Amino acid sequence: MAEDKSTQKGRDATAEGLRRDIDENLKRVFEASLDPEIPDRFKDLLAQLKARGGTR
Amino acid sequence: MTGPDPRDELATHIPALRAFAISLTRNVTEADDLVQEAILKAWGNFDKFLLGTDLRAWLFTILRNTFYSARRKTRREVADPDGLHAAQLVTQPAHDGRLAMADFTRAFDQLSPEHREVLILVGANGYSYEEAAQMMGVATGTAKSRANRARARLCELLGLAEGETVLIPSSSSGAAAPGMGPQAA
Numbered sequence: 001m002a003e004d005k006s007t008q009k010g011r012d013a014t015a016e017g018l019r020r021d022i023d024e025n026l027k028r029v030f031e032a033s034l035d036p037e038i039p040d041r042f043k044d045l046l047a048q049l050k051a052r053g054g055t056r
Numbered sequence: 057m058t059g060p061d062p063r064d065e066l067a068t069h070i071p072a073l074r075a076f077a078i079s080l081t082r083n084v085t086e087a088d089d090l091v092q093e094a095i096l097k098a099w100g101n102f103d104k105f106l107l108g109t110d111l112r113a114w115l116f117t118i119l120r121n122t123f124y125s126a127r128r129k130t131r132r133e134v135a136d137p138d139g140l141h142a143a144q145l146v147t148q149p150a151h152d153g154r155l156a157m158a159d160f161t162r163a164f165d166q167l168s169p170e171h172r173e174v175l176i177l178v179g180a181n182g183y184s185y186e187e188a189a190q191m192m193g194v195a196t197g198t199a200k201s202r203a204n205r206a207r208a209r210l211c212e213l214l215g216l217a218e219g220e221t222v223l224i225p226s227s228s229s230g231a232a233a234p235g236m237g238p239q240a241a
Contacts, residue, residue: 018207018211018216018222019204019207021222021223022175022179022207022210022211022222023178023179023180023207024223025155025157025160025222025223025224026164026175026176026179026180027179027180027182028157028224028226029157029160029161029164029180029224030075030079030176030180030181031180032157033075033078033079034071034072034074034075035071035074035075036071038067038070038071039088041088041092042067042070042091042092042095043067045092045095045096046066046067046095049063049095049096049099050063053063053099
């Protein structure tokens, strides 16, 4: 039935809008959780690995 | 050999790796241990990295594989892909049509690791279902349905109904970031 189809279409559009909002929120929260500062333990680790690789 | 060594780019991906690890483990200390292990594995396997492909995706894959194999070994958490157990612990936030980042994060933390993972890959990082499926080692259809179930679960946890405004204000990103998961006490 045509009416059912358009209702379904409307529902899909709403669902699509909700999906976009959720994904946008996920992006914002993820970006807000990024700490640009790299802890010393990782700087040291990378330096050690690099040094080891260089002597091979 | 010409071109930049992907090893030199590893450091630039550490913030994203840490954020991904926190969203999987929900524990800052555990997350950094996981990142360390993933870096070590990546370093030992750089000969298997295809130059010109997405280094972050490759690192994310190593990190999530490390997370799940450790989890299988220790079995610290009961297998609960749809977060049914977590659902019993939830309290729905009262919101007035606008959503606070803290509420969103709290609801996100209630999801199963599988649901958190797919939302971080597809939602937060914008990977396609196909790319996310490859990283998770599942079929594309599985990645898509998992992502949709995860979004539905998140809406349910947030008490969101269709047609509500669910965008968190972008001004709240940046300052006082709660992070993807609880901060270490």
